[in-house]
Amino acid sequence: MFKQIVTVLALVLASNFAIADLTIEINKGKDDPVPIAIVPFGWQPGVAVAEDVASIIEMDLHRSGQFAPLSRGDMLGRPRNASEVYYRDWKSLGVDYVVVGSLTQDGPSALTAHYELLDVNTQRVILTGTESVSVDRPRYLAHTVSDKIYEKLTNIRGAFRTQLLYVSAVREGGNRTRFRLLKSDIDGANESVLFDSREPIMAPTWAPDGKTIAYVSFETSRPAIYTQNLLTGVRKQLTSFRGLNSSPVFSPDGTQMAMVLSKDGSPDIYVMDLASGSLQQVTNHFAIDTEPAWMPDGKSLIFTSDRGGKPQIYKVQLGSGAVDRMTFIGDYNARARVLPDGLGLVLVHRNRGNFHIAVQDLKRNRVEILTTTNLDESPSVAPNASMLLYATQYDGKGVLAAVSIDGGVKYRLPSRFGDVREPAWSPFLQ
């Protein structure tokens, strides 16, 4: 028992430290977020839980921009289940929904949350759930409950249990810089270092199963593409051709990887079959062809090319090699990613000399600029398409930020140390 408490305390300290690195600040929320109250969860006597589960749920829902959680100080009671709820109290506070719950420890290793979601206007319980995790994962338990509540109230699959990869660069005096490849939960907690180098690390990306990642490292003094298994930690060098080895992206089925190589002169798009290692050259042009991304059906790729004089997005059919230009508005469109439904692109778009993140609707080819800062880059879309992460600068430092696909919600995840960039939002992990 004592040992368990020590473990729990260590977890509290570790997670607090991690959260300090990436702090969430909401800059702009939805105009009419849904008022909701997440009541602190009750727990059985003698159980020490490392995290405030209700508070994590509150932060999750708040960060989505679609909910306005009631401050705890304004709550008139602390019900732990539906039978203890006085609807009239919550109605008077202007709350539409209430979440109540309790935590129990079942045996030495399982932590369980029982929770209920109540509709204040109809005075009904609209969702009841029980979720169990191992005792060292209370944050994951909270994110699971967040996903269920979010899905019930929005009809959109929740993405609170996803993770992100990103790169940090810390200047260490002289000309030295320390580069780190980091992984954290999508709220910035549970940060861990996956790779650490004195040479640049670039372009981290997820395999569709969320178990393997790929990135570019200059550790040999030249760029090379590596994969790394997240469970075993095993790294594998995939390429080390003369010239560029950049922009790795896994195909939607995970069997192939698109990449950029300049071994034959100019940068072109290639596809590698991951089982055999064989390469197929997809583009062949003396211009810069780079930044490939897969269309969801895996039959074509989009990429950036300056073959028309300025960087624009093109699409190439893998079967025929036919190339079509996709962007026509503005003189700089680059590093596009495809929305999960294939109906739109998010990209870096230059407008009046500033680099913004924009979304282009592929049906009407309308371009909407989502960000107002400058030097915005590396957009990465959530698997539920609700939001995207990107890199920008704030106070002279590289920071990560998020914006909803409709532009209505924005928040920053600044880092305390160094510059952070190149966020990659994971696929659904469960």
Place this chain on the structure above:
Amino acid sequence: MKYQAKNMFLGVAFFSVLLAGCASTDTDSSGQEGADTVSTYTESADANASAYDTQDMMNLETVFHFEFDQATLTAKARKALDAQIVRLKKTTGPVRLEGHADERGTREYNIALGERRANAVADYMAINGIPRYRIETVSYGEERPVAFGQSEATYSQNRRVELK
């Protein structure tokens, strides 16, 4: 397309050799930076070649700068390169050229731009007598800036090729 590009390159190479040949017959002038004509850039290198013989590499310019979104050598960069070429012809070791870009624009596009710049320097060296097998090019894109902050002054320092 590749074939076309190759022809274009050969054309440029031939033209540059002609220019270099012409320039080397010129007599000395001050060769001020910003000079727009090709005839002023190689001569000072040749004229001062004996002075460079005994000089350490550190005394010569090892960083060559570029204009925004450009991979064309400026007159100033050519002049500095000519001095290096004179020195390198007396050695046999490998030459490493590291291409860089400023932070504007996407990282992957910038790494391609850095490579274009490093290749422009490598091509110029090869045309002027440094064997291509001695030259290695690596692009760092915008990952290794030497100046920080968002101004044209810092950006222009970061758009460079470094000779190592």
